[in-house]
Amino acid sequence: MDPEDIKALQTARDRLKDAARPDIVTRVHGTEKLTARERIELLLDPGSAVEYGGIAARTRDGDWVGEAGGVDFVGKVDGRPVIASSTDYTDHGGGYGAGRLGRLFALAVEQRWPVVMFVDGGGSRARHPRAGMGHIETSGPVGRFSFLDGVPELSGWAPVVAIVSGPSFAGHASLAGFSDFLVSTPGSSIGMGGPPMVEAALGQRLRPNELAGSEMHERGGGIDLLVADEPAAIAAAKRYLSYYDNDELDGAAPDVDLDALAPDAGKPYDMREIVGAISDVDSVFELRPRFAPALLTCLARIGGRSVGVLANQPLTDDGAIDHDAASKIARFVELCNTYEYPMLALIDTPGCVANWDLKGQDPSVEPGMTRWHARPLIAHQQRTVPLVSVQVRRGRGLGAALMNGVSSTRGVPALRLAWPGVEIGRRDGYSAVVDHNAFDDVIAPRETRERVSRLLGMFGRPAPRERKKHPIDTW
Template sequence: MTVVDETPSRPADAKGRVSELHALREQARSGPSERATEAQHAKGKLTARERIALLLDEGSFHEVEQLRRHRATGFGLEAKRPYTDGVITGWGTVDGRTVFVYAHDFRIFGGALGEAHATKIHKIMDMAISAGAPLVSLNDGAGARIQEGVSALAGYGGIFQRNTRASGVIPQISVMLGPCAGGAAYSPALTDFVFMVRETSQMFITGPDVVKAVTGEEITQNGLGGADVHAETSGVAHFAYDDEETCIAEVRYLLSMLPQNNRENPPTVESEDPADRRGDVLLDLVPADGNRPYDMHKVIEELVDDGDFLEVHERWARNIICALARIDGQVIGIVANQPQTLAGVLDIEASEKAARFVQMCDAFNIPIVTLLDVPGFLPGVDQEHGGIIRHGAKLLYAYCNATVPRISLILRKAYGGAYIVMDSQSIGADLTYAWPTNEIAVMGAEGAANVIFRKQIAEAEDPEAMRVRMVKEYKAELMHPYYAAERGLVDDVIDPAETREVLAAALAMLRTKHADLPSRKHGNPPQ
């Protein structure tokens, strides 16, 4: 079979042909039918063009391959050859800066990927890499176009290869606005950030029907791979929102914090928040007693410009906070222990989360500020059997490999291996500061005293009184706030109220930092 001949008689004059062009463009822009648009809206979803209009600055979109159609035959496809082939590609601007985009049009073949559809995506990805500009994918597709067979699968391979080639070169953002099943789910997983919308977006490798057939478990699509599942449990989604409008607005906000590519710095802005603003309230927010919890979010609000920051993976691994913010107009990445959850310990998921974030910051020239209040790694059989050594090493590797400016601040506890892993001076932090409430030690005083003075405590007439005495002695000898400063392990002990000013000055000084890693093909980080 051959593709049906749809060649009409062409107008003879130029004006007629221009009119024909505009008619074809209008046909491509309007989509298959009003009924299909209404069906999309009935699901609480916008059309592909409506989404692009929300993402990009008004009037800035330039479409590529608008009149592209598939050339497949069989199963009736030769009679169904809509323009765009179910994906809209092009570029525009966000706040005046170039951004490339592709958006699946669910109204056409359910957004399923065929050969022409895939090559359009390949082309726009290649253009984004060549131009050195971010790529945003607005995903709403039913997977591979089964009628086209293996050609569709090869199309996915080309996308994955380009995702990998672009990694660390340009920011890649995946916005999940509908279903994403099977191999298609691997493309978002290869990108820097994944956004999802509750109720309407799902991601999974095998759907509920397959799960039931193989395991007997019954589960809904949202229960298996909905936004909340991936934002809270799997860690696949970095952000989850209730509606598309809010989701896409946050994508724009994220782009405002990122550089165009790995050769540029993130955009700086003029800040009306004074760099030397004192934070006297910090003395009240952080208890001197290391056993009392507090909310690290409130500390971050006091330190950053206008108290504004964008938290990444807000609902996954809550014992560590990763966020983008600005200090004196300069974009920074913040990694901070959260004493309010699991006392701020490092565990498998927290290590994974922070390692990925540190790598992203390093790739895109974002200075890293680390706020420490960490009692150690989470003990337990599940953690050890789950590979806490390997996963903790990921965070260690990420910090050691990072060449961007790195500043660490010890608020209270910094114990054992977790202290070293959280960007200590010994693994290359450019500057390390501490508050007078710091406790830097191999372990907590109680545990250390029980080990060092075990014999004296056991032989004492009053073992408990002896233990209390030994704990105080250990604290006085090895855990006073200036012990680390005396040995050059911190660069300065600072007044908490002056923290913002100190960080701003350090970041300004480090803007010209240059560091090179040894020549190599690539490292071999723990996986």
């Protein structure tokens, strides 16, 4: 082979590195962000990265041309294979064609590898007349999937993490929406139509963050976590993946007197303290903390084993389950079921409520209340992972069923525990006898962690599956 050809190829590859574009790197760092390659370097284990599409084409003059708009890799995170992709907003606005990601999504489906994507940009950039968000790029490698059907195929099969750190519109926003864990940074924005489209259609000139800011999405449940910066977002992505397909670890028990934390009747308390006292030290990772805050959804470990924790939060709306909380329960049950996380439900709720915050509207016009509260029951009916329920205090009306499933279905808890101060049913003069046969046992709070850990240890690891159970709801 002609040495000059090898030299020309190496020169073209060197031009893709950050060292070859110091002005752009300085500009990116001036916005307190990382370059696309720095993001991937921080995400993947050292020495594990295998790049895809570094060289994408050759001109008629014989010059090698690199992929534009982003970088794509296969590598490892904490020793486990991962697809890693980052758009590059300084290159064609972060837009790039469909073929490369379609190829990588096919690998992810075939191997059941998680995907982590930085998706700031304004949509795809079609290099070929037929390339774009809905077509395989015919000028590049053809994968099994097009740009937007690969991620839905992954839903419920392998974790998909999206990081938005900047403006994310059109196709990039769609990729973010398909993920099962979406983390963003302050000042970012996510929307289907960017400011130019809005101005053309409505005559309103808005900045990206005014149009679809991440802070708005955090309150509305559109993102799972808002963190300070890109290194924190990458750390959150790695932590989320750490619960997936993980061997049991040595989990340290917290040095907490759970009996002292147990709530007295009628007194407010923070359920997060109880979640932390039952879980392994420093293992609790809360998802969507500002959306439907009367309901906590956390990944954690108990006795070294990954679990999903559902818990009512009496500090907010007394722990009542409105339609947002019902939606939050349903999606979390789906997530835990697809990734085989056993579940723990900590119950203290006065039951279900309508959303009365309608700014003077007639509450009766709010659509689909019964449908929203049916969603958790349907999710529990599909659930095949074991669930242990602990009634901490109240479980009135339909509230307990939404947290742990209906007793007559296959979603019934594997173990039902109650603390001594539990309230059953309605508080009225008609109930002369309190029947504790609704529970498998009534225990002191300090016994809870050991009981839960011991029982979950009885359930073996699930057998490998050749197909997913079901997708995860995007909401």
